[in-house]
Amino acid sequence: MKSKWGLYALLGLALASSQACANEPQGETAIGTTEDFENSASDNAPNNDSQPARVKLTRVFDGTRLVRPTSIEAKGDRMYVTEQEGRIVSFRTGEADAGGAPHTELDITDRVYAKGAEQGLLGLAFDPGYDDNGFIYVNYTTKTATVIARYRLPKEGEASSGDALDEQALLTFEQPYANHNGGQLAFGPDGYLYIGTGDGGGSGDPQGNAQNKRTLLGKILRIDASRTEGGKAYAIPADNPFASNGGAKEIYAYGLRNPWRFSFDADTGELWAADVGQNQFEEIDKIVKGGNYGWKLMEAKSCFEPAGGCEAAAEQTQAIDPVWSYGREAGQSVTGGYVYRGSALKALAGWYVYGDYGSGAIWALREAATGRYRNELLLESRLNITTFGLDGQGELYLTSAEGDLYRLDAQ
Known part of the structure; x- marks a missing residue:
């Protein structure tokens, strides 16, 4: 079945598209050449909690576009962007503001399969010991599989590497369909590598992967990339839920459809x-x-399969409700972000900032004093938002499918 959103195929980046047939999204507006987009937060918030910051988006690299960007990471004064076809490019934030072009750090286009709209180089993480060992980890697809691999980036002044001989594949698993590949990589506060995987694709998880604890699909995985064990290029953390029995040892959490982006709160973990x-x-x-x-028992808090009467099964499996969900009137494909802990937007501190690929809306979410969650619209960007990222100071950036990089600034 074709992707629900026809524009995804047009842009070549349906990073998280649903596979159910529906109407095309309405009201899409071209970006044009406008440099900043502004809006204010909602004026309808209760008085017992502060409003998030008033923000705008400022384009970085004026006149220079990235090629199908999929993730943003930072190390020191440099930011790194993965491009779907298999490149990692970097820049210093000051250079970007001055209009400098990004520098290619790694090119693995020879082994990345990016012809599918949700395939390609999808994630990047820096080893906790990167300053000493230079290790990075990438998440990419071949035509039929996901590969989690380690590379060593050369230090500044060293000759660039990236030859096939430099790759160490840690984990490879088959993908039954081209879509729902997840793609996020991140090291947690515990030093372990977390990996987001989709349910394997197809409409409605036809293979039942998300609830199957013996497959790696539809999960958040957690591995110890610093050690080897049992003939594998990684080890299993001893406290993983199924490290001893009952499921795949790599699983940290399950029952997910396509967790395209996830992140750790820098303060709370x-x-x-x-x-x-x-x-x-x-x-x-x-x-x-x-x-x-x-x-696939539930889609958010609503029964999916079976279409009714799923509550008993959900209770039996101790299914956890989302902290927030929204319907098709607000957006069509959520792009996860970060809990803001920077300094430029003080009123945004503690808010989880995220957006939607289809509608371009950017929201801020947090737990209110009442214990319930508040969700506030920050702005209508009119962008197809592919990913969020942080620079070395904790300031927020995002990319669009069209190849532009933006920073969230105060109005």
Whole structure:
């Protein structure tokens, strides 16, 4: 079945598209040449909690576009962007503001398969010991599989590497369909590598992967990339939920459809994940060890399969509700972001900032004083938002499918 959003195929980046047939999104507006987009937060918030910051988007690299950007990471004064076809480019933030062009750090286009709209080089993470060992980890697809691999980036002044001989594949697993590949990589506060995987694709998780604890699909995985064990290029953390029995040892959480982007709160260590919905709801989850997030029993808080009467099964499997969800009137494909801990937007401190690929809306979400969650619209960007990222100072950036990089600034 074709992707629900025809524009995804046009742009070549349906990073998280649902596979159910529906109407095309309405009201899409071309970016044009406008440099900044502004809007204010909602004026309808209760008085017992502060408003998020008033923000605008400022284009970085004026006149220079990235090629199908998929993730943003930072190390020191440099930012790194993965491009879907298999390149990692970098720049210093000051150079970007001055209009400098990004520098190619790694080119693995010879082994990355990026012809499918949701395939390609999808994620990047820096080893906790990167300053000493230069190790990075990437998440990419071949035509039929996902590969988690390690490379060593040369230090500044060294000759560039990236030859096939430099790759060490840690983990490879088959993908039954071209879509729903997840793609996020991140090291947690515990030093372990977390990996987001989609349910394997197809409409409605036809293979039942998300609830199957013996497959790596539809999961958040956690591995120890610093050690080898049992003939594998990685080790299993001893406290993984199924390290001893009952499921695949790499699983940290399950019951997810396509967790395209997730992130850790730099202050609390909480793991936030945005899980792309099927045909009704997009959701934001707080991921806990061993948690079951319901798919495909549930789509957000609504029964999916069976279409009714799923509550008993959800209760039996201890399915965890999302902290927030929204319907098709607000967006079509959630792009997860970060809990803001920077200094430039002080009123945004503690808010989880995320967006939607289809509608271009950018929201801020946080737990209010009442214990319930508040969600505030920051702006209508009119962008197809592919990913968010942080620079070395914790300031927020995002990319569009069209190849532009933006920074969130105060109005």
